[in-house]
Amino acid sequence: MRRIFTTIALTVTMVLGSMMTNAQPVHSFSVKIGIDHESVDSLGGRENVERLITDMFRRINKAFNYDARFDAIYHFEVDWDAFYIYQGISTREVFKPHPDHDYLVVMDGYKSHPKEQGGGWYGDKIQTVYHARTHNDRFNSPFEPGAIDGIIHEFGHARGIPDIYAMKVDADKNPINGQPFLGTRCIMDYPYGETYWSDYAVNMINMAGGRNIDIDDVVMKVVPDNIVINARWADGKAVEKATVKCYPVGWYSYTVQKEPVFTTEIAKKGEVKFSTENVFSREKEFGVKYSNCLVEVEAEGKKGYAWIPLYYLQNCWFDGKDSCELEITLKRDIKLTRDI
Numbered sequence: 215m216r217r218i219f220t221t222i223a224l225t226v227t228m229v230l231g232s233m234m235t236n237a238q239p240v241h242s243f244s245v246k247i248g249i250d251h252e253s254v255d256s257l258g259g260r261e262n263v264e265r266l267i268t269d270m271f272r273r274i275n276k277a278f279n280y281d282a283r284f285d286a287i288y289h290f291e292v293d294w295d296a297f298y299i300y301q302g303i304s305t306r307e308v309f310k311p312h313p314d315h316d317y318l319v320v321m322d323g324y325k326s327h328p329k330e331q332g333g334g335w336y337g338d339k340i341q342t343v344y345h346a347r348t349h350n351d352r353f354n355s356p357f358e359p360g361a362i363d364g365i366i367h368e369f370g371h372a373r374g375i376p377d378i379y380a381m382k383v384d385a386d387k388n389p390i391n392g393q394p395f396l397g398t399r400c401i402m403d404y405p406y407g408e409t410y411w412s413d414y415a416v417n418m419i420n421m422a423g424g425r426n427i428d429i430d431d432v433v434m435k436v437v438p439d440n441i442v443i444n445a446r447w448a449d450g451k452a453v454e455k456a457t458v459k460c461y462p463v464g465w466y467s468y469t470v471q472k473e474p475v476f477t478t479e480i481a482k483k484g485e486v487k488f489s490t491e492n493v494f495s496r497e498k499e500f501g502v503k504y505s506n507c508l509v510e511v512e513a514e515g516k517k518g519y520a521w522i523p524l525y526y527l528q529n530c531w532f533d534g535k536d537s538c539e540l541e542i543t544l545k546r547d548i549k550l551t552r553d554i
C-alpha cells in the first residue's frame with residue numbers, strides 16, 4: 215500500500231511540477247506485469263522482484279523524459295494490484311488479453327520450456343512486451359543493465375517506432391553497388407549502452423502522443439506524397455538525360471533486391487518527381503512494403519547512388535514537405551587506382 219501511495223505522490227509531483235514550469239502534457243500508460251515463478255525464486259522472492267521492477271520502470275520513464283525534444287512527459291505506471299506470478303509456459307501469457315491495462319509485460323528469466331521462443335514487442339491487438347532472457351544464470355537476469363536497455367527499446371515499439379536496424383543493408387547482400395547501409399544512431403537501432411533517440415524516433419513518439427497505437431498504422435500515415443531525385447554532375451551541372459532505378463530493401467532482409475521495383479527517366483533539368491507509392495506502397499504488415507531503397511541514376515554510362523531509408527523518407531513528412539528530395543552526384547571519370 216505504501217508503495218502505491220509513493221507512486222501516486224510522485225506522479226502528482228511530476229504532473230504539478232510540469233504544469234508549473236512548461237505546461238507539458240503528461241501521457242500515462244498503465245502496465246500490468248506477470249513474471250514466472252522460477253525468476254522470482256532465483257531473484258530472492260517477491261519483495262526483491264518488486265523492488266527490481268520499480269527500479270526498472272524508473273529507468274524506462276527516465277529514458278522517455280530526459281530528452282527536451284519530447285512534446286510531453288511520459289509515464290509508464292505499474293499497477294501493483296494487477297501484478298502476478300505465474301507457473302507454466304511464458305509464451306501462453308504473452309497472448310492473454312489485458313483490457314484494463316494499456317500494456318502487459320511478461321517477464322521470464324529462464325525460458326525453461328522449448329515452447330518459450332521469441333521475445334520482444336508483440337503489437338497489433340496484443341500490446342505486450344515479452345521480456346525474456348535465454349540463459350539460466352544470474353548474470354543474465356531480466357534486470358541486468360543490458361536487459362533494461364532492451365525493454366526501453368521495446369517500449370519504443372509500444373510508442374510507434376519501427377526497428378531502425380531492419381532498414382540496414384550488408385555489403386555482401388547488395389548486388390547493385392556493393393555498399394552497406396549502416397542506419398543511424400538510435401535506441402531503435404541498437405539499444406545496448408545507448409541513450410539516444412534519433413530525430414525520427416522523437417518524431418514518431420511525439421506523433422503517437424498519448425494514444426494507444428500500433429506501429430504499422432503510424433508508419434502508414436507519415437509517408438510524403440512524392441520522391442524527387444535531383445541528379446548533377448560533379449561540376450554542378452544538371453544531368454540532362456538519365457535512367458532512374460529504385461531497388462527495394464525488404465524489412466529485416468539486409469538485402470538489396472536484384473530487380474528494381476520502379477524505373478523512370480530524367481528528361482530535363484536533372485530532376486524527376488514520382489509518387490512515393492511506386493516504391494513504398496502501403497501494406498498491412500509493416501505499414502509500408504519496404505524499409506529502404508537504393509536509387510541508381512545512370513547517364514552516359516556513369517552511375518550514382520543514394521539510399522532512401524524509411525526514417526529519412528518519413529522525416530521529410532515530419533518536416534512538413536510533400537516531397538522527399540534526394541541529391542545524387544555522378545562523376546564523369548572515376549579512377550579506381552591512384553597513379554602514385
Ligand SMILES: [Zn+2]
Pocket residue numbers: 334367368371376377
Ligand atoms: Zn525492436
